[in-house]
Amino acid sequence: MATRASKKSSLEGGSFDLASLGLGDSFVSAEDYDAASVDDFIPTGMPALDAALAGGIPMSRITEIFSKENVGKSTFVIQLNRMANKLGIYVVWFDVEGTNNREHLEQMGVDMSHTIMYQPKSDELEEMAIETMAAEMERVMLKFHEAGQSVIIVVDSVGQSMGKSTVKGDYDLKQPGIQAKAWSQALYKLQPLATKTNSALVLINQVRDKMGGMPGPFADTVETPGGHVLRHATTFRIRLDKLSSKTLAGEDFGHMTQFRLVKSKLSQPRVKVKGIWLFGVYGFHESINLLLDGVEAKIIKSGSGGNKGKYYKVPDPDTGEEVDIYEKD
Numbered sequence: 001m002a003t004r005a006s007k008k009s010s011l012e013g014g015s016f017d018l019a020s021l022g023l024g025d026s027f028v029s030a031e032d033y034d035a036a037s038v039d040d041f042i043p044t045g046m047p048a049l050d051a052a053l054a055g056g057i058p059m060s061r062i063t064e065i066f067s068k069e070n071v072g073k074s075t076f077v078i079q080l081n082r083m084a085n086k087l088g089i090y091v092v093w094f095d096v097e098g099t100n101n102r103e104h105l106e107q108m109g110v111d112m113s114h115t116i117m118y119q120p121k122s123d124e125l126e127e128m129a130i131e132t133m134a135a136e137m138e139r140v141m142l143k144f145h146e147a148g149q150s151v152i153i154v155v156d157s158v159g160q161s162m163g164k165s166t167v168k169g170d171y172d173l174k175q176p177g178i179q180a181k182a183w184s185q186a187l188y189k190l191q192p193l194a195t196k197t198n199s200a201l202v203l204i205n206q207v208r209d210k211m212g213g214m215p216g217p218f219a220d221t222v223e224t225p226g227g228h229v230l231r232h233a234t235t236f237r238i239r240l241d242k243l244s245s246k247t248l249a250g251e252d253f254g255h256m257t258q259f260r261l262v263k264s265k266l267s268q269p270r271v272k273v274k275g276i277w278l279f280g281v282y283g284f285h286e287s288i289n290l291l292l293d294g295v296e297a298k299i300i301k302s303g304s305g306g307n308k309g310k311y312y313k314v315p316d317p318d319t320g321e322e323v324d325i326y327e328k329d
Helices: 047-052 073-086 102-107 130-146 164-168 178-197 227-233 286-296
Strands: 062-067 090-095 115-117 151-156 200-206 236-248 251-264 272-278 301-304 310-315 322-326
Touching (some): 047 251, 062 178, 073 200, 090 130, 130 164, 130 178, 178 227, 272 286, 286 310
Antiparallel strands (some): 251 272, 310 322
């Protein structure tokens, strides 16, 4: 049987100088450890969602936004772009799908002077390969860090991205997992680099039907491209689902969207929050969703306003008097 040595340890009975152990400068006491802390968040402009996210989309971490098509994931990230610009934060887009045109971003209220698009001069598809873009993301993070600034990098989308092997291969190339392997290698470097440079990496993704997925109350019949490493590397995974259409005078003007916090390393997971997505240039407008949160919290009264839709009783900002605002307006 092993017995404890009778000689007292030099560490026993109180504080000591950590440096005297000779472990080197790479070791600190737990009370001074800050490598995993998140100090900065970019608010989404939707109070209930920001509360669920512990403040918003975190800097120094990776966030995945995913949904089926036409639910509003790209529009939601454009909203985040707008909020980041208000704080003076640059946003760099890797628009794999090529759908975020300049006019749309301007109409959505994006500060174009603080938004950068990755636009290779070469027409070679390899310039948009995952490996090439990852190297450019690394360069962007380091350049902004050298300039003393943080940056948000957006990839739209993971599902449409290709590895170099796919780009160079023939149409009948059969090598499973090329995309997942490419993203795995990329994130092994980008994840710690985001922490070091206080950068945020926001990945827009799509859902695909899971092969052999069995329906059930606790089963998920869909999955997202990018592989297990991508899902492991994320701090937040936010799924958007379309709930009900919003109509006025018989015409759709948007839909109710559910934000489901599928994964969270900073707050309570599995939280569900609702928001209104409006057609046109409004998207997830912060004022409209603030109004919705007020109604949900029973702070703001609402009722039927006939052909003008619902009405909301809110205080006039100048007089403080309670006035009616109609949904149509």
